[in-house]
Amino acid sequence: xxxxxxxxxxxxxxxYNCAQAILCTYCDKLGISEQDAYRMxxxxxxxxxxxxxxxxxxxxxxxxxxxxxxxxxxxxxxSLKQAREMMQRFAKQNGTVTCRELKGIGTGKVLRSCPDCVxxxxxxxxxxxxxxxxxxx
Numbered sequence: 001x002x003x004x005x006x007x008x009x010x011x012x013x014x015x016y017n018c019a020q021a022i023l024c025t026y027c028d029k030l031g032i033s034e035q036d037a038y039r040m041x042x043x044x045x046x047x048x049x050x051x052x053x054x055x056x057x058x059x060x061x062x063x064x065x066x067x068x069x070x071x072x073x074x075x076x077x078x079s080l081k082q083a084r085e086m087m088q089r090f091a092k093q094n095g096t097v098t099c100r101e102l103k104g105i106g107t108g109k110v111l112r113s114c115p116d117c118v119x120x121x122x123x124x125x126x127x128x129x130x131x132x133x134x135x136x137x
Contacts, residue, residue: 001029001126001133008122012115017045019056024123025064029130030067036059047099055099057114057121058090065129085126093120 003023012021019041023030027037041060047053062083069075091097094112104110104118111122126134 001130002045003126003134005119005122005126008118009115010025017042017056017058017062017122018114018118019044022057022060022121025122026125026130029133030064032067052100052103052105053098053103055090055097055117055121057117058124061086061125061129063119064125068129075112082128085128086121089118089124089128090120125135 008021008025011024012018016024016038016120020038023037023041024034027034030037032040041050041056041063044056044059045062047055049058062079065082065086066075066079069078071078087097094102094117096111100106102110102112103114
C-alpha cells in the first residue's frame with residue numbers, strides 16, 4: 001500500500017474534521033464506504049464532540065485499528081494493543097493526546113496544529129496497523 005499520509009492532510013485542509021480525515025482516507029482498507037466513514041467520525045472532531053478531549057485524529061486511528069482486525073473471534077486484545085501503541089507514540093511525539101492541550105487552549109501555547117496531528121495519526125496508523133501492507137510497496 002502506498003502511503004496515504006498526505007491524502008489525510010489534504011482532506012483536513014479541505015473541510016474534513018481531524019477524525020474524518022483519518023477514517024475517510026483509509027475507509028477502503030477498513031471495508032466501509034467513504035460516506036459511512038465520514039458520518040461515523042463526524043462527532044469525533046474537535047476533541048470528541050467538540051469538547052476538546054482526546055484528539056479526533058488519534059481517536060479515528062484507534063477506531064481504524066479495531067475495524068482492521070481480520071481474525072476470527074474476539075479481536076479486542078489486538079485492537080487495544082495497537083491503539084495503545086499509537087496513543088503512546090502520539091503522546092511521545094506531541095506531549096499529549098488531548099485536543100485542548102494540543103491547541104493551546106488555556107495556555108496559549110500550541111503544541112501541534114490540527115493538520116500536523118492528522119499527519120502524526122496517519123503515520124502511526126500506517127506504522128502500527130498497516131505495517132505489513134506498507135512493506136509490500
